[in-house]
Amino acid sequence: MSDLLLEMRGICKSFPGVRALDEVYFNVLRNEIVGLVGENGAGKTTLMRILCGIHRPDQGEIVLEGKKVSFKNPRDAREHGISMVFQEQSILPNLTVAENLFLGYEGFFSQRGIFSKRKILAKAKEILEEFGLTFDPDVPVHRLSFAERQMLEIARNIWSAQASSVRTPILILDEPTTFLEEKEIELFFAKLKEIRERASIVYISHRLSEVVSLCDRIYVLKDGKNAGVFDRAEASEELLRSRMVGRKFEGEYYLTDMQGRPRDEVLLEVRNCTKRGKFYNVSFQVAKGEVVSICGAVGSGKEEVCQMLFGLLKPDEGDILVEGRKVIINSPEEAVALGIGFIPEDRRSEGLVLNLPVVENVTLPILEGLRKGAFVDSQKQMEIAEKMIHRLNIKTPSPRTPCANLSGGNQQKVVLSKWLVSRVKVLVMLHPTRGIDVGAKQEIYRLIRDLSKQGIGMIILGDSFEEDIGLAHKILVMKDGRVQAVLDATESKPTPADVLQYVV
Numbered sequence: 001m002s003d004l005l006l007e008m009r010g011i012c013k014s015f016p017g018v019r020a021l022d023e024v025y026f027n028v029l030r031n032e033i034v035g036l037v038g039e040n041g042a043g044k045t046t047l048m049r050i051l052c053g054i055h056r057p058d059q060g061e062i063v064l065e066g067k068k069v070s071f072k073n074p075r076d077a078r079e080h081g082i083s084m085v086f087q088e089q090s091i092l093p094n095l096t097v098a099e100n101l102f103l104g105y106e107g108f109f110s111q112r113g114i115f116s117k118r119k120i121l122a123k124a125k126e127i128l129e130e131f132g133l134t135f136d137p138d139v140p141v142h143r144l145s146f147a148e149r150q151m152l153e154i155a156r157n158i159w160s161a162q163a164s165s166v167r168t169p170i171l172i173l174d175e176p177t178t179f180l181e182e183k184e185i186e187l188f189f190a191k192l193k194e195i196r197e198r199a200s201i202v203y204i205s206h207r208l209s210e211v212v213s214l215c216d217r218i219y220v221l222k223d224g225k226n227a228g229v230f231d232r233a234e235a236s237e238e239l240l241r242s243r244m245v246g247r248k249f250e251g252e253y254y255l256t257d258m259q260g261r262p263r264d265e266v267l268l269e270v271r272n273c274t275k276r277g278k279f280y281n282v283s284f285q286v287a288k289g290e291v292v293s294i295c296g297a298v299g300s301g302k303e304e305v306c307q308m309l310f311g312l313l314k315p316d317e318g319d320i321l322v323e324g325r326k327v328i329i330n331s332p333e334e335a336v337a338l339g340i341g342f343i344p345e346d347r348r349s350e351g352l353v354l355n356l357p358v359v360e361n362v363t364l365p366i367l368e369g370l371r372k373g374a375f376v377d378s379q380k381q382m383e384i385a386e387k388m389i390h391r392l393n394i395k396t397p398s399p400r401t402p403c404a405n406l407s408g409g410n411q412q413k414v415v416l417s418k419w420l421v422s423r424v425k426v427l428v429m430l431h432p433t434r435g436i437d438v439g440a441k442q443e444i445y446r447l448i449r450d451l452s453k454q455g456i457g458m459i460i461l462g463d464s465f466e467e468d469i470g471l472a473h474k475i476l477v478m479k480d481g482r483v484q485a486v487l488d489a490t491e492s493k494p495t496p497a498d499v500l501q502y503v504v
């Protein structure tokens with residue numbers, strides 16, 4: 001078969017306490033987009049880290065264009081044309097676009113005797129144009145948006161593979177749309193389809209609808225083992241989902257008829273709040289047990305309103321009231337003292353202490369309450385952590401494993417559990433299901449319903465309009481810093497189109 005580019009055969013990999021990969025096979029054909037899906041902790045990232053030289057397999061072999069290879073490090077893999085685009089991004093923000101593009105490939109220019117900055121910029125411009133990117137190669141990268149930086153990283157990876165004379169580079173994308181807005185995603189997909197003409201792409205995502213529409217073939221992993229490979233024609237979300245979890249999904253996703261109703265008491269009120277340049281004259285209430293979603297595009301001000309509630313941003317005007325009392329929130333500590341919890345968007349850096357074990361992270365917000373004299377009641381602490389691990393189905397070899405060793409989605413569950421153990425009255429959640437697999441998503445939806453029934457008020461920025469509508473009792477739509485509409489979602493649910501008309 002001439003179009004077989006890469007084979008991974010019988011790959012095994014264990015970490016202390018976990019068998020992450022068990023005899024996994026995985027092929028990549030020339031010029032295809034191949035999907036890789038599976039529940040949190042299924043082994044997707046580990047398999048790709050082996051492919052790009054970060055981890056060594058315990059067993060198994062990698063065959064590239066018919067030749068057995070073994071990569072010593074990412075640089076070695078890169079020279080064979082294989083590279084991964086990281087969520088954390090490996091772009092250096094203080095360097096310019098051109099400097100980032102050629103980082104580590106300065107030799108390319110000196111070999112050709114090119115030292116002038118003008119020529120380097122011209123080459124950078126040429127490469128950017130090939131990828132349909134219009135930004136100036138001489139600006140520092142921190143001026144670019146997240147989406148632009150991501151495209152720059154992709155362009156760099158493919159360019160550098162071609163500079164090493166690789167015919168078909170393999171580009172690995174691990175949940176690349178996580179931080180993109182819906183409009184950016186469309187553009188991104190169009191770009192990927194162009195890139196397919198000159199490269200092969202491995203595409204990891206929890207968003208099955210994306211995978212089904214984008215990928216030519218799709219591999220499913222389950223508990224570190226192969227659980228099927230499907231051609232585009234036969235793959236459906238339903239099929240993938242059932243292979244991922246090993247059972248069929250039943251019932252409606254959001255179970256809206258099981259949703260509780262908000263009570264009359266108002267927990268939190270935002271009254272005519274303005275932060276100049278961010279949002280203006282925003283007012284709304286959150287009642288006991290009420291779930292309020294805020295919808296809006298980038299720049300609508302929805303993120304900033306949430307930050308204000310957690311003391312990360314101070315309003316210029318207006319009042320915040322908690323249970324009828326005016327409050328001033330100067331810091332996250334003060335927000336927590338008032339009973340306001342916050343699940344940030346960037347969980348890895350803001351939500352977790354990665355080198356601390358799961359048990360410590362889970363109980364961090366209630367540590368004071370667990371003190372017995374000078375010591376922490378470690379037995380109680382362990383009990384609480386074990387309960388949360390069970391309840392959220394957090395995959396970890398032990399409660400004592402550092403969070404850094406958990407898969408991305410499982411780290412996210414730890415962040416959620418932190419707030420569930422503390423006694424919050426109001427919980428502000430930015431994208432609580434981002435990067436979480438379908439099974440865990442349903443678990444989180446169930447938790448949100450449970451919390452609502454317990455009388456906790458919630459403010460949510462969902463990952464899609466469907467999610468906002470499905471979970472919320474009330475939807476606030478913001479545009480350019482102002483509230484455009486407040487839609488009821490308790491008596492009957494609006495449609496995504498109902499929401500969209502106020503967003504754009």
Ligand SMILES: Nc1ncnc2c1ncn2[C@@H]1O[C@H](COP(=O)(O)OP(=O)(O)OP(=O)(O)O)[C@@H](O)[C@H]1O
Nearest residue numbers: 015020040041042043044045046405406407408409
């Ligand atoms: N560096 C590491 N040290 C120890 N265990 C690890 C390490 N990296 C991954 N693991 C474990 O290996 C298993 C597979 O993790 P992996 O990150 O590959 O999952 P994943 O499919 O990418 O999940 P997610 O969708 O949540 O990102 C998990 O049980 C994880 O805890």
Ligand SMILES: [Mg+2]
Nearest residue numbers: 044045407408
């Ligand atoms: Mg992963």
